[in-house]
């Protein structure tokens with residue numbers, strides 16, 4: 492055969508169609524959560540929608556300074572070159588010291604979602620079953636499409652995943668590859684997994700041989716209550732801890748990390764190496780320089796951010812109590828970005844309320860978007876995100892919500 496004699500006759504009028512893979516064809520389009528068509532049409536709409544950090548809490552000025560320092564130090568050229576799949580040593584070392592683990596166990600990722608999808612692909616067999624929070628962060632469910640996994644919904648209580656419920660299901664014969672949970676300031680339900688439940692969950696994982704995927708993006712944002720600890724996760728060979736700088740330094744950086752059990756490091760590294768080679772050398776250069784060259788800066792920044800989010804949570808709760816007395820059951824959050832109030836009156840239709848609120852200029856996520864199975868009251872809940880909204884916006888948003896109640 493010569494190059495001038497193609498085996499398939501070429502006809503520009505009828506090109507041979509390209510067929511996406513079975514995997515790509517099976518990926519769902521956003522339904523409910525993330526569906527833009529449900530948003531308020533008003534240009535002045537106030538969005539209480541996402542776990543988004545406030546711009547004032549992000550290191551805009553510092554990154555400009557850092558860029559200058561890196562350029563002056565002659566690091567500019569290297570920042571545009573290839574680097575290793577594992578991530579920058581200095582950055583891994585800085586994170587490892589904070590986490591209290593060996594730096595080898597830290598794998599730098601392109602943010603939390605990347606860490607989640609890597610973990611799922613590394614540990615869940617095609618068609619396997621993953622126990623998930625009910626209600627859950629919907630985008631995790633979408634990562635399960637990568638392996639066609641089924642789900643076993645496990646109720647989430649005020650103090651996190653109902654571990655006893657999971658234990659009963661396992662004792663009854665259910666077999667799972669993984670449990671997915673958000674241990675601190677749960678998305679959407681705002682609670683924190685208690686220390687006792689953390690220990691019980693890890694014990695189940697070791698007894699039945701599954702991995703706990705602990706997705707922890709909000710854990711640095713505690714402004715009330717007691718930390719419930721992470722050591723139990725780091726000390727187990729059955730836990731992958733997923734984290735990200737999204738909520739603290741900014742989602743646009745796309746920078747996060749996994750704390751892997753030692754025995755999984757090489758496996759996950761090989762998988763990652765075949766996808767994107769490594770996280771941005773440029774971003775790692777800047778963030779490593781920022782964190783390493785300014786001892787104490789990260790903690791001081793977090794302290795200011797926590798104060799800001801504590802204040803906003805207080806404003807939102809106070810406004811709801813004043814403008815909507817008795818209409819919602821509210822538990823003030825201890826951290827993170829979400830309030831998960833419950834409608835008190837069963838006569839209120841949550842879908843109609845949501846539609847009226849959107850028409851009146853306030854967007855929030857209805858609780859039904861987060862349910863992963865029956866048996867929760869999610870449908871009667873609202874997820875209100877306050878992280879990137881000013882006091883005035885929160886006040887106005889609650890006023891509009893009050894009007895939607897009628």
Ligand SMILES: Cc1ncc(COP(=O)(O)O)c(C=O)c1O
Pocket residue numbers: 542601602603604605628673678706708735736737742746747
């Ligand atoms: C529970 C949870 N996991 C993961 C993520 C995604 O983090 P990233 O933006 O770093 O991918 C988010 C972001 O909203 C989240 O709320």
